[in-house]
Amino acid sequence: MLRVRPLTAADGALLKAIAAESGTGFTSLPDDDALLERKIEQSIHALHRPAEGPSPVTYLFVLENSDTGEVLGTAGITSAVGLDAPWYHYHIGTIVHASHQLGIHNEFRTLYLCNDYTGSSELCSLYLRPAHRGGGGGGLLSRARFLFMAEHRQRFADRIIAEMRGFTDQHDSNPFWEGLGQHFFAMQYRQADFLTGSGNKVVIAELMPKHPIYIHLLPPEAQAVIGQVHPNTEPARRLLQAQGFRFENYVDIFDAGPTLAARPEEVDAIRRSRRVEVVIDPTPAPEDVRPCLISNTGCSDFRCIQARVQPTLNRVRLTPALAEALAVTAGDPVRLVSLPTAAGS
Secondary structure (H helix, E strand, O other): OEEEEEOOHHHHHHHHHHHHHHOOOOOOOOOOHHHHHHHHHHHHHHHHOOOOOOOOOEEEEEEEEOOOOOEEEEEEEEOOOOOOOOOOEEEEEEEEEEEOOOOEEEEEEEEEEEOOOOOOEEEEEEEEOHHHOOOOHHHHHHHHHHHHHHHOHHHOOOOEEEEOOEOOOOOOOOHHHHHOHHHHOOOOHHHHHHHHHHHHHHHHHHOOOOOOEEHHHOOHHHHHOOOOEOHHHHHHHHHHHHHOOEEEEEEOOOOOOEEEEEOHHHOHHHHHOEEEEEEEOOOOOOOOOOEEEEEEOOOOOOOEEEEEOOOOOOEEEEOHHHHHHHOOOOOOEEEEEEOOHHHHO
């Protein structure tokens, strides 16, 4: 059975393997052993701390096969970005050049360096290993974070963002970086990408131009990828948009990938989720009932699965196997939300 749980120290080697295979552009999991070890330690410590307000910590989770213990992917949530170092984006805006006397009115799209999403919670580090894609695990891994946020609301901000991985070509090059960023740095995109993931994003950002950048002056190849995602990221973008996230004209300063945003109360899985009491029943639910996302109410021992169940207003019947996967017993509370039929296929 597939389930989501917090990352532990024992998952360190697997996380390093994922960081290596995820490739260029996946800056939230850089291929840097020392940095990954710090991220693991920080996550474990944060999950065991008492509830507190938003802070610059990242909670990391893994998707595992509970029968074999194999880890299939990872995902994270940063409680609040930009509190320990500036958090940069480009905002796509418009500048008007007009002359009434000459009868000229021109509108130009621009990129303006800003810190508008400072303090937001960020969905990050979503990665499913290639051999396990297409079986519904990615949706479970992504959506499980919403039940964790709904249950531990005080740990997160009143705005959630998700930076989507920008487009890269077959040579692991990004046309936006080639058209803009490389003119200010003597390095290739892969090197800048590594520095960003290693915690040097602020240093690089501070060397970027602070004045508005006229998009129409960039090479056509750079213009074309502004707001575009890496092909592997397209399913994640569709899932977030279905949950209520939207593009607010903010893009990454290095690869121009889009940032999606939503308020917690706008996120479908958070808004509709509810607590119910567990009843243990060995009778499985009929195959034609709608699947649900179900989690326990723990923090460091959080567990989340997807299963077909028939909840009532206040209770849900779980088979012993489902209860074991969630680490709950009869009478315990769980949080659940029904899923669209397509999501459970």
